[in-house]
Amino acid sequence: MNNTQVYPVKAFRDNYIWTIHNETHAVVVDPGESQPVIDFLKSKKLNLLAILITHHHPDHIGGIKNLTDRQDIPVYGPKTETIPSITHKLVEGDSVCLSALDMTLKVLDIPGHTAGHIAYVDDHRLFCGDTLFSCGCGRIFEGSPPQMFHSIEKLTALPDSTNVYCTHEYTLSNIKFARIVEPDNKDLENYEKIVEHKLANKQVSLPTSIGLEKTINPFLRCKEPKVIQAAQTQSKTPVSNEIEVFATIRSWKDKF
Numbered sequence: 001m002n003n004t005q006v007y008p009v010k011a012f013r014d015n016y017i018w019t020i021h022n023e024t025h026a027v028v029v030d031p032g033e034s035q036p037v038i039d040f041l042k043s044k045k046l047n048l049l050a051i052l053i054t055h056h057h058p059d060h061i062g063g064i065k066n067l068t069d070r071q072d073i074p075v076y077g078p079k080t081e082t083i084p085s086i087t088h089k090l091v092e093g094d095s096v097c098l099s100a101l102d103m104t105l106k107v108l109d110i111p112g113h114t115a116g117h118i119a120y121v122d123d124h125r126l127f128c129g130d131t132l133f134s135c136g137c138g139r140i141f142e143g144s145p146p147q148m149f150h151s152i153e154k155l156t157a158l159p160d161s162t163n164v165y166c167t168h169e170y171t172l173s174n175i176k177f178a179r180i181v182e183p184d185n186k187d188l189e190n191y192e193k194i195v196e197h198k199l200a201n202k203q204v205s206l207p208t209s210i211g212l213e214k215t216i217n218p219f220l221r222c223k224e225p226k227v228i229q230a231a232q233t234q235s236k237t238p239v240s241n242e243i244e245v246f247a248t249i250r251s252w253k254d255k256f
């Protein structure tokens with residue numbers, strides 16, 4: 001193991017710009033604004049190596065220009081989305097070699113939130129943009145429920161120990177919804193207490209892990225009888241498969 005760390009630089013109201021760094025170099029994921037990144041790099045005396053982008057929404061790309069105006073660095077991002085300043089366009093199967101940090105990230109296509117959304121993953125970490133949140137998932141803006149369902153399935157196929165770096169502090173409000181879907185889920189009840197405690201102490205609720213999400217995230221639990229039952233009650237019609245359960249709870253959450 002090298003001594004690489006991942007630090008949440010806060011931006012806007014509830015965004016995290018995950019900064020992967022060692023003692024000398026850093027890479028940022030989804031810099032929606034530049035100043036918090038510049039301040040963090042300065043405070044740690046870090047040299048910015050590259051920018052990684054998961055999708056085109058302004059709160060994920062807004063800081064690119066200021067950061068690249070300061071120094072000429074590569075900007076990695078999804079091939080099928082139009083994002084100014086991307087220098088390396090990526091699709092699933094590509095990888096990003098960050099030799100100064102001694103790490104290589106593989107690219108996964110995870111459409112649904114946006115049409116060309118990608119994720120970056122290695123053996124220990126997943127940077128999933130706005131696709132998977134702790135106890136929730138992203139809104140489906142450009143894709144379809146089946147597409148989003150399959151993208152999330154791809155992420156949950158990763159090892160349970162994978163740390164998941166979501167880009168918003170939505171955990172507690174997601175838990176409030178999940179508790180309505182699964183009121184009897186003891187793991188969820190415990191998780192709510194843990195997250196409340198962390199936030200009360202001004203800590204970040206993230207990263208989460210794939211293994212933990214499988215026990216508490218209703219969007220990953222569409223095979224569970226209680227989740228199916230909640231979806232049936234909500235839709236007032238029988239739901240015949242996992243994707244319909246997923247679509248029902250996603251549109252339920254949209255109105256929550």
Ligand SMILES: [Zn+2]
Nearest residue numbers: 055057113130
């Ligand atoms: Zn987004």
